[in-house]
Amino acid sequence: MAGRPRTHSPRTKIQHQKLSLLNLGSQFLCSSQTMKLSLAVLSLAATASAFTAVNTPMTRGLSTSRVVADSVFAPVGRVAGTQLEAAKQTPHGGTLVDLILKTDAEKEAAIAKCSKELQLTPRQLCDVELIMNGGFSPLTSFMDESTYKHVVDNVALPDGLIFGLPVVFDTDDEDLQPGDMVLLKDGDRAIATVEFTDKYMPNKAYECKQCYGTSEIEHPGSLMVATERGKYYMGGKITGLNLPIRDFPCKTPAEVRETLPDDVDVVAFQCRNPVHRAHYELFTRALDDPLVGEGGVVLVHPTCGPTQADDIPGVVRYKTYEVLKEETHNDRTRWEYLPYSMHMAGPREAIQHMMIRKNFGCTHFIIGRDMAGSKSSVTGEDYYGAYDAQDFAKEKGPELGVTPVPSLNLVYTEEEGYVTADEAKERGLNEKKLSGTKFRQMLRGGEDIPEWFAFKSVVKVFEGERLNIRL
Numbered sequence: 001m002a003g004r005p006r007t008h009s010p011r012t013k014i015q016h017q018k019l020s021l022l023n024l025g026s027q028f029l030c031s032s033q034t035m036k037l038s039l040a041v042l043s044l045a046a047t048a049s050a051f052t053a054v055n056t057p058m059t060r061g062l063s064t065s066r067v068v069a070d071s072v073f074a075p076v077g078r079v080a081g082t083q084l085e086a087a088k089q090t091p092h093g094g095t096l097v098d099l100i101l102k103t104d105a106e107k108e109a110a111i112a113k114c115s116k117e118l119q120l121t122p123r124q125l126c127d128v129e130l131i132m133n134g135g136f137s138p139l140t141s142f143m144d145e146s147t148y149k150h151v152v153d154n155v156a157l158p159d160g161l162i163f164g165l166p167v168v169f170d171t172d173d174e175d176l177q178p179g180d181m182v183l184l185k186d187g188d189r190a191i192a193t194v195e196f197t198d199k200y201m202p203n204k205a206y207e208c209k210q211c212y213g214t215s216e217i218e219h220p221g222s223l224m225v226a227t228e229r230g231k232y233y234m235g236g237k238i239t240g241l242n243l244p245i246r247d248f249p250c251k252t253p254a255e256v257r258e259t260l261p262d263d264v265d266v267v268a269f270q271c272r273n274p275v276h277r278a279h280y281e282l283f284t285r286a287l288d289d290p291l292v293g294e295g296g297v298v299l300v301h302p303t304c305g306p307t308q309a310d311d312i313p314g315v316v317r318y319k320t321y322e323v324l325k326e327e328t329h330n331d332r333t334r335w336e337y338l339p340y341s342m343h344m345a346g347p348r349e350a351i352q353h354m355m356i357r358k359n360f361g362c363t364h365f366i367i368g369r370d371m372a373g374s375k376s377s378v379t380g381e382d383y384y385g386a387y388d389a390q391d392f393a394k395e396k397g398p399e400l401g402v403t404p405v406p407s408l409n410l411v412y413t414e415e416e417g418y419v420t421a422d423e424a425k426e427r428g429l430n431e432k433k434l435s436g437t438k439f440r441q442m443l444r445g446g447e448d449i450p451e452w453f454a455f456k457s458v459v460k461v462f463e464g465e466r467l468n469i470r471l
Contacts (some may be wrong), residue, residue: 004101020423052261056091074153086261089363090401092355093138096253099192100132100240107241110193114183116176120191123228123341126305128184128192130339132240133252137359142169145200146233152210155348155396162400164352165211165343168202169194169236170229178234186244195235199448202233212345212383218376219383221343241319248304248318250339256299257361259334265296267364268357270371274320274462275455280328281418282407286366287332289405293332296468297332299362303340323457336360344374346384347392354402367393368407412452423427 006206091097101107120128130136143151143166151166152157160282176182178199184192208215208222215222243252251259260266269283283298302321318337324336340356343349349372354365371389375382393404409421413429424431442449449459 008192022373029094029452034198041179041187074209079174088264089266089358089361091134091253091359095138096257096359097131097134097140098240098252098254099134099138099140100243109189110184110239111190114181114193115287116175116182118171118182118184120184121188121228122306123224124169124184125186126339126341127169128238129169129244129250131238132192132244135252135253135338135340135359136167136269137253139167141169141197141237142194143233144198145233147235148200148202148233151441152207154353155405162351162355162396164350164355165345166207168229168233169196171232171234172230173232176234182236189245190241191244192241194240195239196236198235199232200234201231205230212254212468214345216376218378220374221345223377224343244339246304246339247315248337248408250304250337253324253360256336260299260361261295261297265293265364266362267292267298267366268360268362269298269300269366270303270353270357271300271407273322274317274458275300275302275324276458277409277452278412278418280324280455281410282368283366284330284333285408285410286364286405291403292364296364297334297359298366299334299336299357301336301338301360301362302359303338304341305340305341316461319465320458320461323461324455327455327457342372344372344415346371346373347389350389350393351396351400354397354400356406358400358402364403364405365393366407367404369409375451413458 086280101110105121127142131139138157138161138450147158148166149167150156151163155162155164157163176199178196180196182194182196183190184194195316204225205215208219208225212219212221217223217226243250267283267286269279269286283300286292287296287298296342300321301437302317304318306314321335321337338356343352345352350367353372357365367390369390370382370384371384371393373382373384373386373389390406391403397404410418411421411431411433412418412423413424415429418428419429423429430454432450434450439449439453443459443462446463
């Protein structure tokens with residue numbers, strides 16, 4: 001918006017990108033333990049020249065093509081007699097996918113068709129769960145090559161339906177081929193079967209540039225694509241068997257919808273970190289926003305899957321949410337958990353989060369400053385502007401069918417407690433600040449944490465989990 005202050009804008013200088021990637025590649029080549037990272041870095045650098053004439057996803061219009069890829073997304077019937085039918089928000093694409101078989105006989109028959117078994121990575125496990133439970137509706141499969149390319153280039157499925165980021169199955173296995181029926185497992189637990197439909201080698205550097213705005217390896221999303229994902233991607237139809245057993249319970253979209261009111265707005269709040277006082281004030285005050293109808297409720301819906309390496313582990317985050325739920329019991333606040341793997345993709349991940357929460361029954365979505373943003377692990381510079389995600393969400397919100405609610409910029413003052421930064425400045429109020437670095441230092445030193453910054457119950461969890469988190 002005109003006149004609004006910005007932080008750093010996304011970096012797009014290709015020469016700097018090539019140099020950064022190649023320098024990092026040479027550093028890692030000396031270690032055999034990091035050979036995969038080195039090769040991935042050099043691979044990204046080698047294809048960086050392809051980016052010189054690429055439009056960014058923030059400026060390109062969506063395709064109006066209506067060619068439907070039935071192998072990837074298809075209508076799935078709703079469950080009759082549930083609140084889903086009367087929910088205020090319709091699922092993305094019109095119907096909520098449910099691919100989970102209901103009887104033991106059906107599951108045994110599906111398993112009997114499989115000729116191979118694979119163990120799912122933590123990120124794959126999240127994706128499989130959200131495909132089969134409807135969180136990624138209208139997807140019913142991992143994306144085939146044509147669908148993958150369309151989402152990468154157009155922020156949309158081939159039929160034009162908006163979709164933020166590609167959902168792919170990656171592998172290094174040379175023996176896996178289209179037509180294979182494979183049992184996907186998490187340890188000893190059978191999660192799903194997949195019938196692979198195609199196998200392709202993605203241009204990972206191009207994918208990162210389009211989806212993350214950069215292919216620099218310092219971006220956590222690019223790092224994940226380069227070093228965690230396999231050489232090949234495969235499309236494949238999913239049949240659900242059993243939901244994963246997690247330390248944090250993750251209800252399906254249908255189960256969450258049954259708990260939500262069907263006649264008022266539902267405002268989603270996404271987070272990947274513990275909730276402190278400022279966060280709590282932010283999402284409770286969002287219900288007073290003029291964009292939200294009277295009597296609305298907020299669904300606090302943290303992601304508890306893989307995220308940045310230096311983030312607090314999901315299990316520890318879950319414990320902080322549970323104690324805070326008890327300490328701040330509020331009839332207008334609901335708490336659920338999402339098995340989602342973060343990309344730190346800024347604007348495009350904001351769209352992905354909004355789409356997922358739409359499937360969970362939410363009509364509105366709180367967009368914070370620097371939503372799903374990330375910094376360079378080398379320079380510390382931001383990859384996205386502070387309001388890039390908000391602007392992209394406002395642009396695409398009407399098409400997506402979810403109303404973005406910009407978050408308030410709140411500060412704590414000695415005189416009035418939490419107020420907006422503008423009000424504090426206008427009235428000359430005395431602000432109190434506590435940086436994340438100082439907060440961690442105080443935790444390490446056993447110092448008392450001020451209650452205006454963090455809830456006592458949350459601090460107690462941190463103190464009890466010191467050995468399991470990086471402070």
